[in-house]
Amino acid sequence: MHIYKDKVVIITGGASGIGKCLGEKLASLGAHVVLSDINPTGLEKTIKEIADKGGNVSGEPLDVADYEAFKAHIQGVIKSKNQIDYIFNNAGIAISAEFQDMTIQDWNKVIDINLHGVFHGSILAYRQMVKQGFGHIVNLSSVEGMVPFPTTGSYVATKYAVLGLTQGMWVEGRSLGIKASSVCPGYIKTNIFDAAKMVNIDRAKIMDQYKLLEKMGITPEKCADVILKGVAKGKPIIPVTTLTHVVWRLARFFPISVLKWISKDFDKWRYKIRPTHDVTVNK
Numbered sequence: 001m002h003i004y005k006d007k008v009v010i011i012t013g014g015a016s017g018i019g020k021c022l023g024e025k026l027a028s029l030g031a032h033v034v035l036s037d038i039n040p041t042g043l044e045k046t047i048k049e050i051a052d053k054g055g056n057v058s059g060e061p062l063d064v065a066d067y068e069a070f071k072a073h074i075q076g077v078i079k080s081k082n083q084i085d086y087i088f089n090n091a092g093i094a095i096s097a098e099f100q101d102m103t104i105q106d107w108n109k110v111i112d113i114n115l116h117g118v119f120h121g122s123i124l125a126y127r128q129m130v131k132q133g134f135g136h137i138v139n140l141s142s143v144e145g146m147v148p149f150p151t152t153g154s155y156v157a158t159k160y161a162v163l164g165l166t167q168g169m170w171v172e173g174r175s176l177g178i179k180a181s182s183v184c185p186g187y188i189k190t191n192i193f194d195a196a197k198m199v200n201i202d203r204a205k206i207m208d209q210y211k212l213l214e215k216m217g218i219t220p221e222k223c224a225d226v227i228l229k230g231v232a233k234g235k236p237i238i239p240v241t242t243l244t245h246v247v248w249r250l251a252r253f254f255p256i257s258v259l260k261w262i263s264k265d266f267d268k269w270r271y272k273i274r275p276t277h278d279v280t281v282n283k
Contacts, residue, residue, distance in 0.1 A: 003232050005030035008081040010074070012064050012121060013091030015042030017190035018140070021224035022088055027055025029228075034077050035059035037091070064091045064117030074124040084128050086231070088138045089121040094155045094192055096206065097199035098270075106199065107154050114158035115165075122169060129178045136179040138231055139166045143186045143244040147251045147258055150266040151201060151273075163237075170236045179234050183227050184248070186241030187217035206273040216243050 009026050013019040014035030027033045027050045037043040040061040050057040058080075062073050077084060092114045095106045118139050129135030144152060145159030166182035173180055187210070198206070223240050230238035239245045251258050 001029055001228060001232050004086075004228070006032065007085035008032045008034070008077065008083055010034045010036070010077060010084060010087040010121070010125070012036050012062065012087075012089055012117070014059060015039045015046050017192065018185070018188060018220045018223050018227075019088070019090040020046050021220045022090065022227065023057065024050055024053075024055070025221075025224050025228060027057050028053070031056070031086075032081060033057045033059075034081075036062035036064075036073060038063050064089075064120060065112035067116075067120050070117075070120040071124055074121075074128065078128060083132055084125050084135055086136045086138060087121055087125040088140070089118040090140045091117055092140060092158075092192070094152060094196040095199065096151045096196050096201050097153070098151055098201075099153050101199045102153060103199075106197065110154035110158060114155065115161050118158075118162050119165065122165065126169065126173065126178060129173075130176055132177075134177045136181065136231060136234075137166070137169060137173075138181045138183060138227070141166070141182045141184045143184055143239075143241070143247055145182070145184055146244070146248050147262065150262065150270075151206065167236065179236075181231050181234075181236055181238055183230070183238045184240060184244050185223055186239075186243035186247070188223045188240070189217050189219050200275060201273050202275055209269050209273065216241065 004026055009031045011019050011023050011033065014023045015037035023033050023035050023046065033050065033055065035043060035047060035057065036059055038061065043059055043061060047057050047059050060073065063069055093110060095110055097106065122137050122139065125135065125137055139162050141163040142159040144156045145163040148156045163182045163184070166180050169178070169180040218241055226240045227238060239248050
């Protein structure tokens with residue numbers, strides 16, 4: 001994919017998972033990669049690994065929820081590289097809780113990182129790309145930006161929003177030379193949900209419910225390959241896994257049926273995952 005050679009690429013959440021794999025692959029393709037992550041130790045390790053393989057890479061710690069910090073990060077890239085060809089707004093977190101157990105603090109944390117963080121990166125890069133007359137913004141949504149999975153309401157809300165935000169940028173930016181892509185992975189074998197905070201949910205039991213999804217999942221390396229191919233083709237929506245392709249089509253043509261199916265399935269295992277059985281289900 002020679003399209004990435006010598007391009008300036010910003011990647012948030014670049015210390016691990018999909019972000020790390022994107023950084024590794026883009027560096028191997030000759031891009032100038034700028035990584036950021038809230039985890040300075042992991043970020044430093046990833047930068048060293050890419051550099052040791054001959055990649056052109058730099059980076060700095062960043063909390064994407066901090067607009068001023070993100071602004072300084074973008075300005076630093078522009079000052080040193082003169083332009084931004086691509087930005088991958090990849091940083092994100094998940095907190096697993098039913099709505100009845102969700103706290104305002106947990107809600108705000110997910111919204112700040114998954115939605116505000118994506119907006120910060122998008123708007124800052126977008127303005128620079130308007131000046132340049134070119135550029136490509138890539139935002140990580142999810143299969144959960146197409147259909148809601150139970151116990152991840154705040155995550156679902158942000159991923160639906162990211163999908164809509166990116167489509168809005170695609171519509172407005174097209175005539176300005178700006179491309180926008182929303183990536184919708186399915187189950188990717190990263191640690192996002194393994195490391196996620198669980199509220200009144202037994203971690204082992206809920207992960208057991210998703211064993212089938214895990215079997216259908218792909219590695220972050222494979223995910224990065226699919227993303228980069230989709231971005232190279234300029235696709236506005238990039239479903240990554242087979243599951244996402246299927247869910248996307250079903251949700252578009254049979255939205256109510258899909259919601260009912262998910263709800264009925266959740267009713268079967270809701271009590272199994274809760275340490276306390278203090279929920280009332282209205283039939």
